[in-house]
Amino acid sequence: MAKVPSNLYYTETHEWIRHEGEKVVIGITEYAQSKLGDVVFVELPSTGDDIESGAPVATVESVKGVSEIYAPVEGSVWELNDELEDVPELINEDPYGQGWILSLRITDESALDDLLTAEEYQALLEEEA
Amino acid sequence: MPRHTPLFNWHVAEGAAMTEFAGYEMPLHYKLGIIEEHRTVRNKAGLFDLCHMGQIRVRGRQAAEYLDYVLTQKIADMQVGHVRYSLLSTFAGGTIDDLMVYCRKDEYLLVVNAANKAEDFAWLNEQKGFYDVEITDLSDAYGIIGLQGPLAEHILAPLVEHGLGNLKYLRFLETEFFEVPAIVSRTGYTGEDGFEIYLPLQAVPALWAQLLREGKSQGLIPVGLGARDTLRLEMGYSLYGHELSQTINPLEAGVGFAVKFNKEAFIGKDALEAIKNEGIKREIVAFLTEGRVIPRSGYQVLCQNKPVGVVTSGTFSPTLERGIALALIEKGLPAEGLTLEVRGQQKALIRTNLPFVKGRVKK
Numbered sequence: 414m415a416k417v418p419s420n421l422y423y424t425e426t427h428e429w430i431r432h433e434g435e436k437v438v439i440g441i442t443e444y445a446q447s448k449l450g451d452v453v454f455v456e457l458p459s460t461g462d463d464i465e466s467g468a469p470v471a472t473v474e475s476v477k478g479v480s481e482i483y484a485p486v487e488g489s490v491w492e493l494n495d496e497l498e499d500v501p502e503l504i505n506e507d508p509y510g511q512g513w514i515l516s517l518r519i520t521d522e523s524a525l526d527d528l529l530t531a532e533e534y535q536a537l538l539e540e541e542a
Numbered sequence: 543m544p545r546h547t548p549l550f551n552w553h554v555a556e557g558a559a560m561t562e563f564a565g566y567e568m569p570l571h572y573k574l575g576i577i578e579e580h581r582t583v584r585n586k587a588g589l590f591d592l593c594h595m596g597q598i599r600v601r602g603r604q605a606a607e608y609l610d611y612v613l614t615q616k617i618a619d620m621q622v623g624h625v626r627y628s629l630l631s632t633f634a635g636g637t638i639d640d641l642m643v644y645c646r647k648d649e650y651l652l653v654v655n656a657a658n659k660a661e662d663f664a665w666l667n668e669q670k671g672f673y674d675v676e677i678t679d680l681s682d683a684y685g686i687i688g689l690q691g692p693l694a695e696h697i698l699a700p701l702v703e704h705g706l707g708n709l710k711y712l713r714f715l716e717t718e719f720f721e722v723p724a725i726v727s728r729t730g731y732t733g734e735d736g737f738e739i740y741l742p743l744q745a746v747p748a749l750w751a752q753l754l755r756e757g758k759s760q761g762l763i764p765v766g767l768g769a770r771d772t773l774r775l776e777m778g779y780s781l782y783g784h785e786l787s788q789t790i791n792p793l794e795a796g797v798g799f800a801v802k803f804n805k806e807a808f809i810g811k812d813a814l815e816a817i818k819n820e821g822i823k824r825e826i827v828a829f830l831t832e833g834r835v836i837p838r839s840g841y842q843v844l845c846q847n848k849p850v851g852v853v854t855s856g857t858f859s860p861t862l863e864r865g866i867a868l869a870l871i872e873k874g875l876p877a878e879g880l881t882l883e884v885r886g887q888q889k890a891l892i893r894t895n896l897p898f899v900k901g902r903v904k905k
Contacts (some may be wrong), residue, residue, distance in 0.1 A: 447559065448559070450559065450570070450571055450575055450768065451575045451576050451577045453577075453836070453858045454834040454858075456834060468577060473837045474834070474858070476576040476577060476772060476857060476860070477570065477576065477768055478837065478838070478856050479838060505575070505625065520874070526903055
């Protein structure tokens with residue numbers, strides 16, 4: 414069974430979200446990377462871009478297919494994981510750590526309440542299995 | 543309910559990522575992933591579960607005549623032990639399936655795509671008419687294991703009674719494999735040297751495990767459908783449903799070599815001859831992309847912002863480490879200046895010749 418760290422929020426589209434003060438760090442879950450397989454390119458936005466909740470914010474290309482990463486909450490793009498440019502497979506190797514994708518400066522912290530908890534996400538995975 | 547090959551439990555126990563393909567639940571890749579599996583086939587050897595594919599036996603007094611009528615390839619002059627690539631055409635020249643014909647001593651074996659086997663069997667029966675032939679679907683009797691890669695002969699030779707050194711590409715022999723009757727052909731879908739081993743379906747799991755054990759020291763690993771697709775696409779081989787279909791004829795698809803106009807009447811001959819005389823309007827061509835662009839099946843090809851075609855197969859080539867695509871486009875377009883629409887943006891397409899990667903089949 415794929416790991417689901419308890420200190421993170423999740424989405425139904427398999428992103429994870431780590432809340433750190435006024436920003437959130439975003440990546441894809443271990444389950445998502447296992448479904449995608451070998452990641453070969455990651456297309457990132459520009460810092461400062463304003464993103465609506467639910468809008469595509471990055472694109473992950475694996476050998477098998479292409480997958481959009483959706484902004485789990487509204488915000489502006491703060492940091493990008495530039496390492497993914499040369500080592501996109503970090504998403505496969507360490508999805509919750511060095512494979513993070515970007516961070517957003519968030520405007521409304523209460524939006525996090527709409528995200529899934531680890532327990533809820535785990536239940537979702539069990540349904541999909 | 544998806545169907546399973548006899549290796550399904552083995553794949554699951556091995557931790558394969560499973561996917562539905564042609565009604566079967568099949569391994570997309572194992573733990574190593576598509577890229578590593580692909581490279582292992584190019585450098586060493588890989589083992590493929592091909593038990594989902596169909597086998598149709600045709601025998602009887604008029605088997606050769608009948609096959610020369612329903613298939614585009616020339617059959618009557620085939621020798622025992624030879625394999626030919628052929629197409630099953632409609633009267634209108636569309637393609638029902640592409641297949642391999644094995645000429646055995648008293649019968650022919652047609653090896654067909656998993657997705658089309660029921661349709662092929664029905665069509666072959668519909669067209670039988672007064673031909674004195676017996677057509678039997680043996681898909682549930684035979685299983686196929688593919689062994690592909692530069693070390694394939696080295697791994698397989700000690701395990702079969704007959705020597706493989708003299709077995710040429712597109713030839714097969716009838717032999718025994720661990721005391722099980724088997725057909726071993728020097729064929730494949732990867733561009734590498736290699737073999738396809740036809741066995742009684744129930745014998746497959748034990749011999750699969752045996753082969754993996756024997757080949758382990760040479761680096762043999764199981765390979766899923768993901769790498770099967772990237773390997774075939776690097777060679778520019780057609781995949782039915784992508785480069786070939788009821789609406790894409792063989793001349794457009796670039797497999798006109800399998801249509802023998804110099805034989806007597808066969809299904810599709812008149813239509814294909816008319817298409818040939820008039821000249822095709824579309825063609826399958828090969829493209830490379832630059833940078834971080836991976837073409838995908840269904841992406842639009844444009845010429846000066848006008849749609850002129852569509853990608854039929856596209857992927858990231860593990861060998862070239864860039865995007866590669868086959869596309870069906872209007873014939874006669876300029877070689878330069880075509881673009882690919884990727885999420886609303888135009889990306890450069892570089893026209894190239896097939897294969898993308900040089901093949902190493904043993905001719």
